[in-house]
Amino acid sequence: MNDQLDNLAIHTITNKPWSAEQCIAKYAAANVSAITFWRYNFEGTDPTTLGRQAKDAGLDVASLARGGFFPAASALKRQAAIEENLRAIDEAAALGAPSLVLVCGAYAGQSLDDSRLQIQDGIAACIDHAQQAGVVLAVEPLHPMYAESRSAINSMSQANKLCEALGNHPSIGIACDVYHTWWDPCLETQITRAAESGNLAAYHICDWITPTSDLLNDRALMGEGCIDLGKLSSAIKESGFNGYHEVEIFSNRWWASDQDDYLSAIIQSFRKI
Ligand code: ZN
Numbered sequence: 001m002n003d004q005l006d007n008l009a010i011h012t013i014t015n016k017p018w019s020a021e022q023c024i025a026k027y028a029a030a031n032v033s034a035i036t037f038w039r040y041n042f043e044g045t046d047p048t049t050l051g052r053q054a055k056d057a058g059l060d061v062a063s064l065a066r067g068g069f070f071p072a073a074s075a076l077k078r079q080a081a082i083e084e085n086l087r088a089i090d091e092a093a094a095l096g097a098p099s100l101v102l103v104c105g106a107y108a109g110q111s112l113d114d115s116r117l118q119i120q121d122g123i124a125a126c127i128d129h130a131q132q133a134g135v136v137l138a139v140e141p142l143h144p145m146y147a148e149s150r151s152a153i154n155s156m157s158q159a160n161k162l163c164e165a166l167g168n169h170p171s172i173g174i175a176c177d178v179y180h181t182w183w184d185p186c187l188e189t190q191i192t193r194a195a196e197s198g199n200l201a202a203y204h205i206c207d208w209i210t211p212t213s214d215l216l217n218d219r220a221l222m223g224e225g226c227i228d229l230g231k232l233s234s235a236i237k238e239s240g241f242n243g244y245h246e247v248e249i250f251s252n253r254w255w256a257s258d259q260d261d262y263l264s265a266i267i268q269s270f271r272k273i
Helices: 020-029 039-043 047-056 075-095 112-133 156-165 187-196 229-238 259-272
Strands: 008-011 034-038 060-068 099-103 136-139 172-177 200-205 245-247
Touching: 008 060, 008 259, 020 034, 020 047, 020 259, 034 039, 034 047, 039 047, 039 060, 039 075, 047 060, 047 075, 060 075, 075 099, 075 112, 099 172, 099 200, 112 136, 112 156, 136 156, 136 200, 156 172, 156 187, 172 187, 187 200, 187 229, 200 229, 245 259
Parallel strands: 008 034, 008 245, 034 060, 060 099, 099 136, 136 172, 172 200, 200 245
Antiparallel strands: none
16 A cells, blocks of 8 residues: 555545446555545445445545535424435445535525524434444535535534534534635634544545636646645644545536546645645
8 A cells, every 4th residue: 555645535526427336446446545425326336335345445435425404494394304314324324434424504595593503403313313323423614605505504613613512422523625614714723623622524625726617516636726735734634633635526627537547636636735
């Protein structure tokens, strides 16, 4: 195993044109250490089988993406969201993933404060089940441009507050994604705060390019954009976090390219950080 890739994980969505089985084979052959699956990967295969295939290939399962989307207009819909998250927790456990990433959700018909309360209530309703399953619920703060639609949790500070409101439960954590948090002047302080509370559960990397042509699917490869990844990765390391650096890139541009060449480019840029 190449030492430099010991803490490299890749999300299957990064190589969306590949099947889960192709991702497993290609990442293992490239000496990547771990893989994060997305729930769409279970369309053809069950989580238990996929988790076993990854382990047999020598890959650790870093996480499962994703649960969340708790806020909704009615109690009935919020209950349905909770039940969906309980299923996702079971899938993470079957997969052998230590955490489930939460894109917490938001409902445009109400205030952000109301959405945040519903997120807290939704997580509280799932947390004992997560603990029994041995799965950490990793709250991923999303960039404020998604506050109305995808998540009312938009900064590491808010994620820290949410964990504290839930009593820093052992099954709650935070996924810090540089795409969503790089702009925040308090980012490094908040990374330290999360780590000191034992809540830093995941670290996602990519880059931000300008102009961004698509608010969801125009993320960049590390080194292409303006995020100071060297500085952030140092802050993550100094915080005591020793988990994977997970490459998660939604990119129409890269998805349209040759995926083998793209994987080589990912590994090259990871080595440069
Ligand atoms: Zn992420």
